[in-house]
Amino acid sequence: xxxxxxxxxxxxxxxxxxxxxxxxxxxxxxxxxxxxxxxxxxxxxxxxxxxxxxxxxxxxxxxxxxxxxxxxxxxxxxxxxxxxxxxxxxxxxxxxxxxxxxxxxxxxxxxxxxxxxxxxxxxxxxxxxxxxxxxxxxxxxxxxxxxxxxxxxxxxxxxxxxxxxxxxxxxxx
Amino acid sequence: xxxxxxxxxxxxxxxxxxxxxxxxxxxxxxxxxxxxxxxxxxxxxxxxxxxxxxxxxxxxxxxxxxxxxxxxxxxxxxxxxxxxxxxxxxxxxxxxxxxxxxxxxxxxxxxxxxxxxxxxxxxxxxxxxxxxxxxxxxxxxxxxxxxxxxxxxxxxxxxxxxxxxxxxxxxxxxxxxxxxxxxxxxxxxxxxxxxxxxxxxxxxxxxxxxxxxxxxxxxxxxxxxxxxxxxxxxxxxxxxxxxxxxxxxxxxxxxxxxxxxxxxxxxxxxxxxxxxxxxxxxxxxxxxxxxxxxxxxxxxxxxxxxxxxxxxxxxxxxxxxxxxxxxxxxxxxxxxxxxxxxxxxxxxxxxxxxxxxxxxxxxxxxxxxxxxxxxxxxxxxxxxxxxxxx
Numbered sequence: 001x002x003x004x005x006x007x008x009x010x011x012x013x014x015x016x017x018x019x020x021x022x023x024x025x026x027x028x029x030x031x032x033x034x035x036x037x038x039x040x041x042x043x044x045x046x047x048x049x050x051x052x053x054x055x056x057x058x059x060x061x062x063x064x065x066x067x068x069x070x071x072x073x074x075x076x077x078x079x080x081x082x083x084x085x086x087x088x089x090x091x092x093x094x095x096x097x098x099x100x101x102x103x104x105x106x107x108x109x110x111x112x113x114x115x116x117x118x119x120x121x122x123x124x125x126x127x128x129x130x131x132x133x134x135x136x137x138x139x140x141x142x143x144x145x146x147x148x149x150x151x152x153x154x155x156x157x158x159x160x161x162x163x164x165x166x167x168x169x170x171x172x173x
Numbered sequence: 174x175x176x177x178x179x180x181x182x183x184x185x186x187x188x189x190x191x192x193x194x195x196x197x198x199x200x201x202x203x204x205x206x207x208x209x210x211x212x213x214x215x216x217x218x219x220x221x222x223x224x225x226x227x228x229x230x231x232x233x234x235x236x237x238x239x240x241x242x243x244x245x246x247x248x249x250x251x252x253x254x255x256x257x258x259x260x261x262x263x264x265x266x267x268x269x270x271x272x273x274x275x276x277x278x279x280x281x282x283x284x285x286x287x288x289x290x291x292x293x294x295x296x297x298x299x300x301x302x303x304x305x306x307x308x309x310x311x312x313x314x315x316x317x318x319x320x321x322x323x324x325x326x327x328x329x330x331x332x333x334x335x336x337x338x339x340x341x342x343x344x345x346x347x348x349x350x351x352x353x354x355x356x357x358x359x360x361x362x363x364x365x366x367x368x369x370x371x372x373x374x375x376x377x378x379x380x381x382x383x384x385x386x387x388x389x390x391x392x393x394x395x396x397x398x399x400x401x402x403x404x405x406x407x408x409x410x411x412x413x414x415x416x417x418x419x420x421x422x423x424x425x426x427x428x429x430x431x432x433x434x435x436x437x438x439x440x441x442x443x444x445x446x447x448x449x450x451x452x453x454x455x456x457x458x459x460x461x462x463x464x465x466x467x468x469x470x471x472x473x474x475x476x477x478x479x480x481x482x483x484x485x486x487x488x489x490x491x492x493x494x495x496x497x498x499x500x501x502x503x504x505x506x507x508x509x510x511x512x513x514x515x516x517x518x519x520x521x522x523x524x525x526x527x528x529x530x531x532x533x534x535x536x537x538x539x540x541x542x543x544x545x546x547x548x549x550x551x552x553x554x555x556x557x558x559x560x561x562x563x
Binding site: 033151 | 176178289290311342343344346347348349350443444445446447448449450529531532533534
């Protein structure tokens with residue numbers, strides 16, 4: 001099973017990304033996904049986590065992820081060195097930040113710049129779907145685009161597919 | 174059919190839309206809200222032709238559904254937790270009136286302490302109200318039960334309201350893949366409601382009447398028979414369902430690796446998915462363990478339980494419920510089934526998941542290991558047996 005842990009603040013779209021990833025992955029036959037947020041009252045700006053579990057068979061374990069293959073931070077104020085303990089062996093952190101890191105387990109990208117340029121807003125949730133597609137074999141850009149087309153409002157689709165592609169190209173450089 | 178990525182609440186709402194209810198009365202409560210929001214969207218966009226009635230309380234929501242059912246309309250409502258308890262007066266009313274209302278209940282803890290998360294104390298506390306009670310494991314089963322529930326409830330031999338239970342949050346708010354059948358298939362499965370149990374100018378009759386000591390017992394006896402008849406009608410519905418939609422269901426219970434199992438865990442709802450995974454892991458290590466999932470608590474699967482566990486060395490019942498001063502109510506019911514079948518099998522009761530507390534794979538594995546001691550105890554997961562701590 002592949003497990004992706006999303007960290008964000010209320011309003012940054014971490015759960016939306018978790019759900020889109022599950023939808024994108026399960027486009028294929030014999031592909032199963034669970035996606036859910038940390039449950040509870042929702043408040044803008046408060047730290048939230050969201051979870052995507054992916055497998056080639058039905059997933060019975062609905063518990064929160066404790067060790068992830070990828071731990072994604074949409075907000076670098078939520079990240080600390082302690083966050084690396086949430087990774088499986090070989091797991092990686094994908095971090096939205098302007099800072100540089102030397103650690104091979106941390107893939108840093110300035111998603112806000114891409115978001116400001118293409119969306120006009122510092123919302124990086126779909127950007128990190130593109131990053132994930134760029135650094136792993138989990139989902140393709142086409143599958144992500146299909147999920148966005150199926151479940152995002154019409155007015156958001158084109159721009160979000162554009163930022164997914166831009167982020168993908170950026171990490172593929 | 175169309176493969177969709179849906180939450181349990183959304184999947185249930187799609188199932189309800191396919192059933193073409195004529196009246197939906199609802200009052201929102203977490204974690205049920207999304208199912209009625211989704212249905213109100215369907216009514217708004219014209220994809221469901223129903224009267225959507227906003228009421229001022231859950232008591233009114235069910236009263237309204239009864240009013241609709243009493244003129245022969247297909248009626249749906251939904252609630253959770255305190256909302257279900259506020260409806261409590263109306264629950265036996267609907268059952269005694271033989272109104273085949275379908276209600277979704279998002280299983281949630283009951284106050285106090287205040288808690289919005291999932292456990293099954295709300296619905297289990299209402300087992301005696303005369304309703305059929307089903308418990309879904311995942312979004313697909315939730316959708317399929319939504320559609321089948323109307324068939325079962327409305328069947329002439331049953332004529333009993335149906336409560337479909339979904340674990341709050343872990344099922345209602347978790348997104349997963351579900352096939353949404355076409356409306357044509359759904360219409361083939363479920364014809365419009367036909368009933369003689371309605372107010373009608375063409376065939377006037379007395380409904381929802383009084384019955385004194387002389388006649389009361391016969392009405393209650395018939396109510397009991399109606400819900401017992403649901404056993405065969407659930408089977409009938411599932412056979413028809415499989416013929417049309419290709420998905421197979423197994424009646425009141427679902428057995429997994431129980432045939433040669435020494436140790437069997439009996440549970441209900443969405444936690445069964447995790448138990449199945451633990452069974453697979455332990456089987457890979459040579460341990461003969463199995464899972465028996467109760468899909469229905471009313472009618473209660475007495476014979477099915479006895480048949481599935483008769484060769485086991487020990488049993489555990491894991492439930493998100495406690496009847497204070499006694500034990501878990503599901504456990505009580507399971508022991509009654511064993512006793513009726515003259516089965517004497519050591520068994521323990523595990524109370525877990527209260528107020529949304531996570532149940533881990535390790536805890537389930539340890540339940541199976543404790544079963545090898547073949548004791549009979551009541552244990553609270555994470556705390557211990559009665560008398561632990563103070």
